[in-house]
Amino acid sequence: MPETAQTAHEDASTATTDADTWRRAGRRLLAHMIGEMAYEEMVLPRPGPGDDAWTLAVDGGVAYAFTARRGGFGSWHVDPGSLTRTTDRGREPAWDPTLFVTDAQKTVGLPGDSLAEVVRDLMATHAADARLTAASPGAAALADLPYEDLEGYQTGHPCIFVNKGRLGFSAADAARYTPEARGAFHLVWIAVHPDLGRFQAMAGTDRAGLLEGELDADQRAAFAERIRERGGDPDAYLWLPVHPFQWDEVVAPLFASEIALGRLVRLGHSRDRYRPFQSIRTLMNLDRPDRLNVKVPLMIRNTLVWRGLSGTQTGCAPHTSTWLRDLAGRDAFFSETGVAMLAERASATVPHPVFDQMPQAPYRFHELLGTIWREPIHHHLAPGERARTMACLLLEGADGRALVTELVERSGLGAEEWLRRFLGALFPPVLHYLYRYGASFTPHGENVVLVFDADEAPVRIALKDFGSDVELLPFDLPEYAEIPDHVRAVLHRWKPEELAHSVLSAICAGHLRFLADIVQRQLGVPGDRLWELAREQVLAYQERFPELAERFAWFDLLAPKVGRVALNREQLMGGGFHERAERDAEFDVMHGLVDNPLAAPEAGR
Template identity: 30%
Template sequence: MQPQHLAYSKKAEKRVKRQLVEAMIFEGIIKYKETETADSYSIFYLFGENRTYRCEGRRTAFDRIRIKEASIFKECQDHSLVEATIEELAGELIRDGEHKLRLINELSQTIKLCSWNELHLPQPASRRKSAYEELESEIMEGHPYHPCFKSRTGFTIEDHKKYGPEAKQAFHLKWIAVRRSLIQTAICGDEQDFFKEELGSFMWEELLKQLESMGGTFDHYTFLPVHPWQWETMKPELVKYMKTRHILPLDVSGDPYRATQSVRTLWNAAYPEKAYMKFSMNMVNTSSLRKLASHSICAAPHISSWIQKVIQKDPYLQKEASLVILQEYAGMIFEAEEEKLDGQLGVIWRESIRAYIQDGEEAVPFTALMMIEKDGNLFIDDWLKNYGSDNWLKQFIKVSVLPVWHLLAAHGIAVEAHAQNMVLLHKNGWPTRVILRDFHESVEYTEGFLADASLVPSFEEIHERYKDAPEDDYYWMSSVEALRELIMDTLFVFHLSELSFLMEEHYGYKEKHFWNKVGKLIEEHIERFPDLITRQQEFPYKKAEIYVESLLKKKVKNKEEGNFRHLVRNVFCHIQQEEEK
């Protein structure tokens, strides 16, 4: 599966193959048999259409599968073992030729971009002292579970060098004027004041001057920033709108921006305290096409305001936890009748973490906590040694897990707390607070479980898409179980399970001790607030098996939406059973 015209990394291929096999077994996408060995590992036999594969690995918390990279083989007719290829494994998942090729191309693109990074972007000796913004580029590893963790469909190597976060290149946004009849805005207050505040008087005047020179006025047009890669990608589809003057391309540069880990969210390289900007990008990365929906852009400021009001009314969240959310306070999107343009030109403004960091505090993305440095130790190695694994972990859980759990138990609000949506604030490695972000598509609630339904935005008044919409399509769920699933999926199964696994691998800190500490601190927290004891019983998080999302199966089935989930053994149940013996 060697990418053409590019130095090829066997290391990257082995990692992609390993994560592919781990996901295949974990999600039960292929039939398999597990045979335990004497050293706590297992031999996994995977039964394909015409051949059998085998590999060695073990189950960890929440049934997560951890495979040894060098152990993935196919059995030949003479019973010899030959290294399995990615194409062969992908062929066991998908029969349709075009669909299979699409998956193989995404896996190949991931290998290609990782290979380029290895060759051209050597890692610093240590990332432990890097500033937060630099870490957004230096954390090159990508998603630790999904095999298409750097697929970025449509990106060439040149695009990757210019717009990928890893290369640390600054670039300018493309600004266009859009006729108001074709744009939705979600801006609180006066629109002119908003642009002046965001852009500064000089750039605002330049935009107005160019618009007027082209025969337009601000009464009939407004200004929309677009990611430059997206503009070049979508420009052929927009020619007719430029010919009819519904779109007027402008020649104003503004501040330089750099990409964060998510690629489409950018930070202001000249003024880091200014807003992050999240853009539509017509690319698939991991499981999703990275567009922005009109209705979610319109809802974003209302959702941020809602959560902020909840925090302000809760003494624990506001004072003790000092929970911070980065509010998505404005958004705009181009709307056209063509389906292929739906969600393709949109932007959300989000607060910068620099507005919240206090003296003595530093910030690290949660993704950094699971990274291994060149010295072979974890990014957090010094912190664990300085404070002791038990003490540090206890404080870490108090700071990061309990506020998210409290939002659900006390208020009935579930947030998508995966690693890219969380930032840890600390003082010399000692956790102090957590920052949550990215709410416009990833907040859920059940009406009957809300503590204060009067604070919930009137979604049906925000966008027509929400009018008479059924449960489970947007933010309102049909059961509290859906809220439990979102929290445990994102925070535990696909997030902190990486840290628990690495702490056992590197320090001998047993996963059962890790999750026992999480469970006990949750219970102690709930006991502090007697009203929450009954509420927590409505989402029993200790049952023997729980549903989790099937991330790879969604891609295999070639669907953006759907109820892709599977059952796994719940680590909290097994810990309790062991204690009761």
């Protein structure tokens, strides 16, 4: 049974008041931080005495020393237990991320206001990591967890070290609404006047049918009566769920006029309990897992952006889902891969009546209220299959054993064969959308769901998040003709070499460069061999579809060197982009080139 909010709060307090847990979490976060800053060349470690030994000189004569393994894409994997800090007072173990960032302020080039923001984010991330450290079970127990429960042990975006800052959450909010709290809460349902909101849906989904699937009949009747009591028509009003944090912090105070006038009606709480995925604003139904996942806005800032819902992108979600699903449904190669597209079946957008007339207001004020209803993975599993997000392959249990190690052992397959099957499930559908249809999304660890057979061998994938992350080429392809004009006009358009980063950065730099280190340490498969297996998938696809040779050249996934996406530089040096009127629609910040491990070895010579 899910933990109550009170239990989660007590567990959080225990985790963050235990000194040993706090230091262990801090060492891991500091190691992650130094590794990613070195990867993005924000700091430049120098070789130290001994194998894999490195030193890093920072401000004021302070130096950090550690051991680290190097890997594909120029990555750094720092051993947390090896970290030391040396000053004129001597050497001591290093475990404090905030001390490091203040030590390295001038070295990194952080202005004072940015440093304060980084420290705030680091403290919140450290606290969340301490909760995870205190509660983490061993690998075997992780492998036994259902899909919904495993989400509560994920460690966040692997490329961004301040990945749980959640500006706007109080300590109580963090103990109630975060994935690592592993709690449960009820959503607030509201109804809005028809001229306030807009509903969009895929064919076969309408408002009445959606509500029948999401709410029991007696609750629908009770909610309808509340709308009538406020003088509204239940069939005309748009019903949607709201996160309880968002109701309290945003909707109740900022839509107070609409509430007073009966144009926005609070209907009551959901009967079902919900829990967040790692993305926090996307929620799963714990009591009825077959009911739709919901994605709702939150007035919090986490990683790079405020976590609202763009009205434009939310409005596109059912249309892009329709296009991607239709392609998968009629293309024989997609059928061969078994890919499932977790369609965003419907969405609701509710602009704020006043802020909507203020185009220069920071973008978070334009993303206050709305919902996306997404199919859950449970709709797509055959008997005997089970699902986990791809991110879980980077988890290591409290016993030091990686979850992927446990899964390989249970499968009865050799490690290399298991990895070949994993990559064979992952690459073909993503490559086909990119090469054949000129479409990319962001298939990072949380947006790819791995489907395993009864023996724990990966057999196929499901893909999700088509509201905000579908991108097209800057010129129209014939394959784009089925996308409605109003949708095609607002989707992001990126150059081919940028679109290629849906594979190069989201999958390779964002996931495989971390997995390569784990499989080398725990499965005895050299990191270079994992990259060879990945390259085999790209080459096999290209051999299968020689007629797409021109497009292979456009995207050039096998180039000897590729651009390095530098998400932490963007986060730390953003220059006020959080306050802009529009989300940053430009491509991610890039910094220099790295050797591409997908390229043939001789290609980089």
